Amino acid sequence: MAALVILIVCAVSPVLEAHGVSGKDAVFLQGLKGRAIVPLLYLGAKHMVTGYDHLLFLVGVIFFLYRLKDVVAYVSLFTLGHSITLLAGVLGGIHANSYLIDAIIGFSVVYKAFENMDGFRRFFGFQPNTKAAVLIFGLFHGFGLATKLQDFALSQNGLVANIVSFNVGVEIGQGLALTAILIGLEWWRTHDAFHRHAFAFNGMVMTGGFLLVGYQLSGYFLGVV
């Protein structure tokens, strides 16, 4: 049931939300003339909590992590990865096409689901380093965050403080979302159904990932640029 709900959310979300900083927030961002720490914290957290692509990837990452120590280790790598590219992207003025970056983020969801299905060992006889994968995909997720902010002519005044605030907000939002996901997973794991449905669930996560790839590539080729 939970899996079905997630699939529906994955399928419908791209239609509901353009996945960027929404209109009125964008107006606020462009009007900024200096530091706005709390609003940027809030927007970072909001972006993460409502960013289904990041969430779907996180679900995949912690799906088979049973020990808190492992959860912390993997999430820290993800955080390290996306913080590097968020800060470097915006402050260094590195521009990437947001559709292509978001398509790669969608692919990261597919990759993680395939890994959770044990696809790499079964098909290719080896398991690529899972920590390295989380770090590398974390870098792309950070670029995704950066492109959203770069869509706006942000004032140079207080830029560093604002970007760092946004980044910290992203981590707060990630912490909140992770807590909710972990509670849900913990509850699910107490049921026998977890093992029976785990494979199918990852299949649905993978479907969501493919959907994100398709949606973003469609935007790249068909969107009004």
Next chain:
Amino acid sequence: MESAPAAPASEVRQRIAVALGAAILVAGLVLVMFILPAEFAVDPLGTGAKLGLLPLGEVGQQVDALNQQASEAAKAGGTGAIVATQEKPFQQESVDFKLAPHEGMEYKYRLDKGEALLYAWNASGPVNYEFHAEPDGAPAGYAQTYEKKTAQLQATGTLTAPFPGIHGWYWENTTDKEVTVTLKSAGFYNLAHEFRNGQPTKNKMFQ
């Protein structure tokens, strides 16, 4: 990773392959049947039209295009609507020019960059004309053409000067009879020049 009960390797592989294929198929169908028509007004299977999703995509694309235009206009300096307040006095005039058979003449207003001119002229007989400007500081004889037509009886429109300079018309009477060109204009000009045979013949000041 998954602690599934031991199953033959081939069976596990098959299961993963089926899941992978199903994931691609479902994602592809959802994309083509629903998302493409609703988001991008692309409807390869006709499902968007049947379900009424297509108008959603069409309106969305239109709105995106309009927003895009507006944001480009805003980047170019403005809000899309061009409002330029003026402190110079408002001027309007209606002037007649007589062109002898096969004679040509020019009449140009001095406008700064961004200043607008509203104009309408008509001729009693067909004239060739060139609407053009000479930018300040350009070499003598250099002109930028806005519009050039033959055998016309009238033209109307607005001009927003792209650079400071003198902006106006060259009219040429191609007939064997005298032609009168009547120009009406409004703007914030304070100086106009009349040229005959390429030489300035009259300067007109506006107060």
